[in-house]
Amino acid sequence: MEPEVQNQRHGSRRARAFNNYAVAASRPMIAAVGRGAQLSPRLLTLTRPGVNRGIVAMSPAPRGTRITTVRERASDGQVRGEWTHESPMLGGAIPDPLTGRKIIYYIHGSGYVVCSARTHRGLVARLARSAGMGAFSIDYRLGPEYQWPLGGDDAIRGYRWLLSRGFDGSQIIIAGDSAGGHLALDVLAANHRDGLPQPSGMVLFSPLYDPSFQLAVDLEAGGVRDPIIDARAARTFLRFYTGDADPADPRMRVQVTSDMALPPTLIQVGAREVMADDARAIDRNLREAGGTSTLQEWPDQGHVFQMFPYFTPEARKAVHEAARFITER
Incomplete structure (x- = not known):
């Protein structure tokens, strides 16, 4: 099945204006990487709080959002x-x-080295509110202080913690x-490996x-220019977490197989981004393994x-589409 191309051939004027601004703002960092500037672990650690504050300012939580912090020991x-x-x-x-009602189990992104449940609070709150349910966002360990696969271990632990609290897999949507x-x-x-229920x-x-x-570097080399991230710079950040991990390790390129109980999946990707082939690969793998997957470009x-509803109106539309998918489950 071909990917869905949403609504119209081009994005909104506001989205294109935001893209132009983002490209201009990121040029100094991209140029520095091109000149071989050293992005040291210490520099990353020092700048992370400022980066996170900037993301929170650009993606605030809706008025009335209520949060309860979790810090609990598991087995x-x-x-967290x-x-x-x-x-x-x-x-x-x-x-x-x-x-018996459903919840969202949310795992934030940003290269395993920045962001947190707090930076993504706005996105998670909008998604949860639109879907009419609560959500738990995991804070996993980040590089460079911690390296692969510790962040994944934390994400797995968070899901199992929900199961230990009495939630069944049928009550959980993972996002x-x-x-x-x-x-x-x-x-x-x-x-699948441990015989636990899937979401x-x-x-x-x-x-x-x-x-x-x-995949992202190759797509960028082919002419794709993402307004938000540069593939070469992003690969440098990722290595602060992945270190010398083998790219072929099954926890690096996670394989889904036909013997797995695969949940119905919605994948949304920006058509201008360098990680579009990553999304396409996941969609293809899920469908080839017998799962149901919808890819929206x-x-x-x-x-x-989706993080930036005040800058691109498509963000709101995409979150509503995701919430509708969740409620249909």
Whole structure:
């Protein structure tokens, strides 16, 4: 099945204006990488708080969003994250598995080295509110302080923590963006390996398939120019987490197989982004393994455009599409 091309041939004027601004703003960093500037682990650690504050400012949570922070010991480590409460119309409480209602388990992205549940609070709150359910966002360990596969271990632990609280797989929709999409696949593979129930659906925004970033570098070399990320610079950041991990390791390029119980999946990707081939690879692999997958390519959109509803109106439309998919599960 061919990917869906959303609504129209071109994106909105506002989206194209935002893309032009983002390209201009990112040129100094891209030029520095091209000149061989050293992006050291220490520099990344020092600049991460400022980067995160900027993302929060550009993607604020809707008014009335309620959060409960989670810091709990699990059998094999700590679970850190936050609940985004259900909407006031639905009681505003932390979801109770005994109600039988669904929840979203969200895994944030941004190259395994920046961002957090807080930076993605706006996106998660909009998605959860539109779908009419609560959400749990995991905070996993980031590079350069921690390296592969510790972030994936945390994502797997978070899902199992939800199961230990009484949620069944049929009550969980797993969702993630960018690197979080890759970690969502890691969760599915771990569930299959250990005989645990899979979630009832999966939503991926601009998901990463190949953490070596070779797919993205090749796509950029072919002429694709993402307004949000540069493939060469992003590969440098990814290596702060992946280190010397073997690109062929099954937890690097996660394989889905026909013997897996694969949840119905929606994948949204910006048609202008260098990670579009990653999304296409995931969609193809899911369908070849016998799963159900819908790939939506949104014209004139860059990486995880759903984060920025105040800059591109397509962000709101895409989140509503994702929420509709979730409620249909």
